[in-house]
Amino acid sequence: MPGLMIESDGATLFVTEKCNSNCIMCPMSLASRKRGLSIPQSEWLDFVDQIPLDIMHITITGGEPFLEYRNLLPALEKINERFPDAEILILTNGRALSIQRIFDQVAPLLTERYLFAIPIHASYEELHDRITQTPGSFRQSMKAIRKLSGYGARIEIRIVGHQKNASDISRIFHMLSGMDVRFEVVNLVAMEMMGCAASNRNSLWIDYDILAQSAEKGIYYALMHGIDVGLYNFPLCMLPEKLWPLAKLSITLSKVRFYEQCRDCREYNACGGLFYSTFGLNLCHVKPIRREND
Template sequence: MELIGKITYDNTNLKENSILVIKDNDYEAFKEGFLGYIFEGKLLPEKLKSYLEKKKIYFIFGININRLESGDIVNLNSDKNSLKVLYKGNSTEQIILTTNQCNNNCIMCPDADGIRKTRHNADIDALIAAIKLMDSSTKFICITGGEPTLLKQDLFDILDTCTNSFNNAEFIMLTNGRTFHYENYTREFIKHSPNNMIIGIPLHSHRKEIHDDITRANGSYVQTVSGMKNLLKHKQLVEIRVVINKLNYLDLVNIAEMISTEFPNCHRVNFMAMEILGNAYMNLDEVWVDFEDFKEQLEKACMILLSKGIRSYIYNIPLCYIDKKFWSISKRSITEYKVRYGEECEGCKVKEKCGGFFFSTKKFKKLKGIGIV
């Protein structure tokens, strides 16, 4: 028995899909009418347990509730007496993970080959139920995978739910863009897409052979470029992402020139350093390039785009590895729990503005900050 619901500690907060959390052994706080119950206590009174089982009410017990907060959206499994937090209720940003499947297998992807081999799509009904429970005032929602467009109609159902559930959220969907090569799909996607949708697509090179070497998927360059042009033709917001690695860092200027010529009406361009996990870790010697080695190419590429009126940003690179005049376009982009700083960063006067290092990248490459004093 599994249940998707939103937790509360207030036994008077009786709402649809509410799951009541009961602390310690305070069983007097039990109140009928909730969809499910989470008990911190390990031994339920036999009368209460029998009542819940007889009524086939969802409940679990002996649960560590220290990190649970009212508003958290959870999956409660009565059969396994387990709990999984799906979305934090106090977050203004949410990530909707759709599938682990992808029709690319990028050499520097932070997911590993093995993840692609085991098919795992999200339980669409459960995912839609969770989306409906998210706060309608959520500010930012990222739809990602794997490759979300492989879900076909299920993705449209997710998009419809998002459109109906949120007031003024900004959406971004991360995709390799290949499916948008097909005109019919693109038109159908637009019908279901929320108004504030940005479509983030990686462009790995201005050369077909390099792009396909990085994706390890023949024909991916042609479909990705075609997909971006198709979306822009329909006036969609396309964010072009360039993940910097050893296979493309010497071509950053050429990539920028291509973008300014082929995609001058794109929404923005983000240059991004790698996260050393998954494929990127397995192929470390083939893909890793030091920040100092691509600094000049990166800054020239940004200048080309900015001079053409194309917004350009730098992600996942500490400020000490970027010329000061580019700090204004450098973003604190790494998810908080993944960020690491070194001891040498403690006295840095711009640390609070700096995005730091990916913890995995710092660990495997033993990176150090330069420190700005």
């Protein structure tokens, strides 16, 4: 449900359930996207007022936040006033920002503290648009990336990996490496098995270790081309050891789960574990890493 969540490490404004894409692996359910609830107009600025002034990270997410840009713009103005030093992360597919009229209103509010996390699902239009189930979405997201980059905004790319794009992921890293855009980071994201992702699991699920193997070449290519790469939601036992330094502790503490056998694993304290949703579906077969004296 849209609203404000305040945790010790940051605040998250979940502004709307509405989205202009219809991704097959969306962690939101089809029912919630159809319901399309948003923060009521009267509450946008009140929510910003409720965020403690010492918060250093503010995340704005949806659905697609820029579908609510008329309410978002005054909220961003207020965030800039109240939190001049906080990092602002906006999770967006970027498509609305490809429209010049909207981009022109957003751009003056941006500072170097703004980071846009934009998903790219394939190295070519046809597959990306098949995954978003939205014709034209690849071109619009790419156009927004170029516009934001031209304006000096910081851009993170998120590639959510699954059966439909696993064989293309290395090519996505190649494509991004060849663009004339400076990316803050490219994160490969293992699926959170909720909502549409869970409903479509038979056609989407891929073992995390197979996903990592299929992405490995592209990851090294991007690193060699000066792009920072991160791996989200991968338990360490699903990654080749060489990739462990790229693995992030990306799952919030309230959502992390470990299997009983994880307690025997040498890397238990370093591992980011599994989403409770993936854990609950018993899809990931972890392989505890042996201690040296075992």
